[in-house]
Amino acid sequence: MTTALETARAVLTSESAALAQLASELTEDFTDVIDRLIQVPGRVIVSGMGKSGHIAAKIAATMASTGTPAQFVHPGEASHGDLGMITRNDACILISNSGETKELADIIGHTRRFDIPLIAITKNADSTLAQQADHLLLLSNAPEACAIGMAPTTSTTMTLALGDALAVALMETRGFNQADFRTFHPGGTLGAQLLTVRAVMHKGAALPVVTPETDMGDTLLEMSAKGFGVVAVTEGGKLTGVITDGDLRRNLQGLLDRTAGGVATGSPRTISADILLVDALGIMNENRISALFAVDADGQLEGLVHIHDALRVGVA
Structure with a gap:
């Protein structure tokens, strides 16, 4: 019988291998996304459903704290009025492992109707989301780390890391520095560490x-x-x-x-x-x-x- 420690090591090894694979498979599409986002006069809207939604909220928070105005919009709420939060000055990053998450349909349609840049993060290049997007960031075809191969584990880890890569690349492109960081982190331990x-x-x-x-x-x-x-x-x-x-x-x-x-x-x-x-x-x-x-x-x-x-x- 596999011990808990052995399971933990297997999960971490599996997910770290997936991240290395994702890094090696990253293409110039990533650069195109950065070039597009850096020109957005409004905000970067990040959305996803379920576990992808939790990751989307974290990506938006990281971007917002590192110089890229960003906001998470829940796809369910978007269908009931929050689409008004997404304007022609914004860009959208939609996250769906399968690319067929039905709750994202209204946001996809909204971006197409108002010519709002759409970036897809998905594992399925043939999906509806991928086909509708202006830019595609494709996740590696790596297995989930759970025992049944179904629970979002490796896929969400890759998405989270890809979001960090986007935030840091945007941060460096903007020339976002320590003083800027202090402006967005006035409280807590981070704020104290950045005081002059x-x-x-x-x-x-x-x-x-x-x-x-x-x-x-x-x-x-x-x-x-x-x-x-x-x-x-x-x-x-x-x-x-x-x-x-x-x-x-x-x-x-x-x-x-x-x-x-x-x-x-x-x-x-x-x-x-x-x-x-x-x-x-x-x-x-x-x-x-x-x-x-x-x-x-x-x-x-x-x-x-x-x-x-x-x-x-x-x-x-």
Whole structure:
């Protein structure tokens, strides 16, 4: 009797082989689809019935989050009024393993009636869907991974992967970058990972700042008042040094008789305010420090980011 682990490995092996086959069989039709979709002034409408519908919804969501406006339309709802969601400015991707899913008929007819680009994803090149489509993305003729060879498994995996390929190719063609991605993912872990230092840093009156001539009594008051355990030493707005708790310990003897410039560590480690917060956190961890000052290209002090800021927004 086959064990559950053996079954799992067989399914994964079967599906990975199908994906490799699909990759090798992909033709220039894929490029034609990208060229067509990149020119669409409206949205990419993705639809399918049953398991194909679930995959269609995921494809639409992936496209929408990577710079290609997209929307899932349920074929059943389309037949009862939601066809109005599909306009002449849109393009349709319809998914059906057999290519004969009757629930897609009204969407097919709508695209033909209003000259809306139609892309078919199916395994059957001779099907109604394939014959009606302007572009055909043919799935490989690979068996389903289930024991009876009927449950949508391998076919839906191939369709999902093909949808990812479309989304990523469109993303790269558009030049969609990290900053664009952050715009569409402001919340959750992804949003936190894509925050820049500028988005969370302390600036203006919140910054602990003294000049080289400031006596250490006033410097200690500034450090205590701002609460970061560090103070910036600036001349003309440029960061020339920093004083940390460690600097204070190393200069305890006669500390209050000295000035900030005589205690500060020169040439401090700094960052750009436009780097990712997660990268700033990496620098802090690597150097075992709890705060970093951000400066512009001319060395002008712009802000301060503390390790607690990373914790607060969920990066650390």
